Amino acid sequence: MRTDVHNHTCHFSPDAKMTIDKLISTAVKRNLDIVAVTEHFEYDNPDPNDNIQTFDLKEYSDAFRKWRKLCPPTLQLLQGVEFGYQTHTAEAIDKFAQHKDLDIVLLSNHLFRGVDLFFSKEAYVLSAQDRNREYIAQMAEMAEKVDHFDVAAHFDYVNKFNPNQDEEILYQDCPKEFDRLFEALISKGKALEINTATPVKRHSKPDPEILKRYMQMGGKLFTLGSDAHIPQNLGTAITDFSLYLQSLGIREVCYFKRHRVFMAPLDER
């Protein structure tokens, strides 16, 4: 089964350029079975120049009802959101995330000391270990404070805009922080996302030690997401990453419908 459960369209995510028509036709072309649209939703975005904010859920649900009718029977479209987490917005996220229309809720940490990593001047003067440790500690807090989410997204976002392409995030950089994050995810039945965007950009794969430790602690739920904002990236490397996960003994990933988890066996089709 081919799943891609992290994507954005231009209809609700201001930084995306993909229309729903393009998303659907590309998903069909790339033999995807399950695709989630997970539009950005940010309370109190600290960047005044960034127009990623919140949107009206009723409008989104209305649009989604129409979008589902555009899909062939071979493609399931899931209605999701990607929340940008901040400590003071945890409660608001938790409340909104419970809405019955939502299939899948991603929680993301896009900020470093209150600034999006895309603009951060502080993050990339630190050592890789200090930066990664601080970022994963914030993700652990996010997973502890919010209850009504399904997936912790892109733990490697911290290095997405790192000018030093050799610096990746490694388990050994911050074992305590990763363990804290995994403990929260596993005890709450939440999934760990394998986001293909950063590794594809760097021609790499996530550190296997991160995934192995998650499984060793009892983690069984992984999702795959290309985080596409343009059609070219939709489903990118899903085959390649499926093979990588299988090489680590992972036989299935998962997706969520109305917050209920469903397992999806990996295949390399």
Ligand SMILES: [Zn+2]
């Ligand atoms: Zn994100």
Ligand SMILES: [Zn+2]
């Ligand atoms: Zn995203």
